[in-house]
Amino acid sequence: MIELSHIVKQFGDNVVLKDVSVSFAEGTVTALVGPSGGGKSTLLRCINLLEIPTSGRVTIGEEAIDFRPGVKVGWPAIQKLRRQTGMVFQNFQLFPHRTAIDNVAEGLVTVLKWPRERARARAMELLEKVGLAGKADAWPATLSGGQQQRVAIARALAPSPRVLLCDEPTSALDPELSGEVVEVLAQLAREGTTMVIATHDLRLASTIADEAIFLEAGVVVEKGRDLFSRPQRERTKRFVATLTQAPAEQAGSGI
Amino acid sequence: MPHWLQLMLDSLGPLLWAALVFTIPLTLLSFAFGLGLGLVAALVRLFGPRPLAAVVRFYVWIIRGTPLLVQLFLIFYGLPSVGILLDAFTAALIGFTLNIGAYTSEIIRAAISSVAKGQWEASFSIGMSWGQTMRRTILPQAARVAVPPLSNTFISLVKDTSLAAAITVPELFQAAQRIVATTYEPLILYILAALIYLAISSVLSALQTRLEARLDRYGGFMEARA
Numbered sequence: 392m393i394e395l396s397h398i399v400k401q402f403g404d405n406v407v408l409k410d411v412s413v414s415f416a417e418g419t420v421t422a423l424v425g426p427s428g429g430g431k432s433t434l435l436r437c438i439n440l441l442e443i444p445t446s447g448r449v450t451i452g453e454e455a456i457d458f459r460p461g462v463k464v465g466w467p468a469i470q471k472l473r474r475q476t477g478m479v480f481q482n483f484q485l486f487p488h489r490t491a492i493d494n495v496a497e498g499l500v501t502v503l504k505w506p507r508e509r510a511r512a513r514a515m516e517l518l519e520k521v522g523l524a525g526k527a528d529a530w531p532a533t534l535s536g537g538q539q540q541r542v543a544i545a546r547a548l549a550p551s552p553r554v555l556l557c558d559e560p561t562s563a564l565d566p567e568l569s570g571e572v573v574e575v576l577a578q579l580a581r582e583g584t585t586m587v588i589a590t591h592d593l594r595l596a597s598t599i600a601d602e603a604i605f606l607e608a609g610v611v612v613e614k615g616r617d618l619f620s621r622p623q624r625e626r627t628k629r630f631v632a633t634l635t636q637a638p639a640e641q642a643g644s645g646i
Numbered sequence: 647m648p649h650w651l652q653l654m655l656d657s658l659g660p661l662l663w664a665a666l667v668f669t670i671p672l673t674l675l676s677f678a679f680g681l682g683l684g685l686v687a688a689l690v691r692l693f694g695p696r697p698l699a700a701v702v703r704f705y706v707w708i709i710r711g712t713p714l715l716v717q718l719f720l721i722f723y724g725l726p727s728v729g730i731l732l733d734a735f736t737a738a739l740i741g742f743t744l745n746i747g748a749y750t751s752e753i754i755r756a757a758i759s760s761v762a763k764g765q766w767e768a769s770f771s772i773g774m775s776w777g778q779t780m781r782r783t784i785l786p787q788a789a790r791v792a793v794p795p796l797s798n799t800f801i802s803l804v805k806d807t808s809l810a811a812a813i814t815v816p817e818l819f820q821a822a823q824r825i826v827a828t829t830y831e832p833l834i835l836y837i838l839a840a841l842i843y844l845a846i847s848s849v850l851s852a853l854q855t856r857l858e859a860r861l862d863r864y865g866g867f868m869e870a871r872a
Contacts, residue, residue: 439771441767441770441771466775466776470773470775473770473771473773474773476771477771477772478767478768478771480764480767480768480771482764484762484764484765484767484768485768486765486768486769486783487787487864488786488787488790488864489864497772497774497782498772498773498774501774501778501782502772502773502774502778503773530863530864530865531864532864532865533865546772547771547772549772550772550773
């Protein structure tokens with residue numbers, strides 16, 4: 392179980408998350424949706440502590456940390472929690488100076504101190520899983536966006552994290568390339584990988600998420616299993632409507 | 647054989663010897679120490695506590711704002727007045743190291759800052775510590791950015807070591823001066839000295855090109871250009 396309770400996140404005077412409590416069961420896929428600036432990315436980043444909550448409690452499995460304003464949490468505690476997570480970023484953030492396979496093996500070698508050969512064998516398995524075994528020795532700069540994101544997924548999965556966090560994993564990709572990433576994530580979902588995905592991508596959210604959480608202005612407006620098909624609240628209905636109409640509208644209102 | 651060629655050939659041995667024993671060691675040692683100092687100074691300015699960062703800023707300000715020749719004179723001729731007596735080579739080594747440290751700290755600071763913030767986050771997200779991230783993710787990428795300006799500094803240093811002649815280090819240029827004092831052939835001797843400096847710099851430039859090619863093998867710059 393991954394649990395965030397009473398999470399408040401403030402940047403200066405700007406309160407981005409206002410007492411948010413959510414939990415994610417093992418083996419489930421949750422989509423965080425909502426307008427830009429609504430807090431979904433920040434909430435996601437509070438799970439692996441790339442953002443340190445101003446206050447609240449983060450629990451992953453048996454590990455928990457309580458945050459209070461003005462109290463610094465030590466690095467070892469942060470890392471203990473963080474090492475149970477993997478993260479996929481909007482703009483991939485592969486290490487450009489390492490080949491695909493070395494990107495995937497990096498955490499195993501550097502953090503977990505695996506012997507190089509064993510790490511590369513595990514990395515190769517993961518590259519096969521995301522369909523890129525043939526690109527093992529390619530530099531990231533020579534890969535397409537979709538391929539880079541699939542390597543990034545393999546990198547995040549390498550240390551077998553308890554939860555895979557995805558921050559807008561398809562937003563930097565055109566529909567075709569994002570299709571291949573959605574496919575990989577869907578496969579992981581079928582295998583029972585616990586995932587939390589912040590996304591604007593309705594296709595991604597509706598095809599693989601068991602549950603969706605709608606966040607706006609730092610609060611959870613609504614959550615549910617069929618948020619997209621049967622939104623309850625007026626605000627959620629309006630938001631879902633814009634998502635489904637988006638392609639046509641964007642085509643008309645562009646530039 | 648014409649007189650000038652004979653003189654050049656006769657002088658080549660002593661000049662090359664001076665280069666080998668003084669100019670090149672002085673260059674390599676002060677660049678190595680200076681680069682280490684520059685890295686520490688850059689890290690302190692970027693990540694260190696404020697008072698320490700202020701000390702570094704002060705150091706860079708002093709070194710960059712005063713002539714290298716004056717710094718060398720201060721160390722070799724000035725410090726004995728307060729009881730610090732250094733031999734000429736050590737004084738030159740300290741002077742050049744401090745100089746290189748100040749200039750390279752700015753280069754390294756800019757190079758580290760140029761690496762995308764997302765690279766830190768990606769490293770943290772796979773559980774890497776700050777030190778591991780710095781060593782394995784940030785510095786290798788910063789190196790590629792830093793190599794051209796660092797090479798500039800390195801090549802300048804080769805030539806600047808001739809200033810050590812003024813504090814009695816018997817390096818390449820001083821060796822030339824000595825021969826001039828007995829032969830009264832300044833034109834020929836100083837041309838020869840210049841040619842030797844040129845040769846050393848050219849070798850370094852060639853090494854720079856190869857190092858850049860190696861650091862750029864992953865094609866990041868091509869992506870940036872596209």
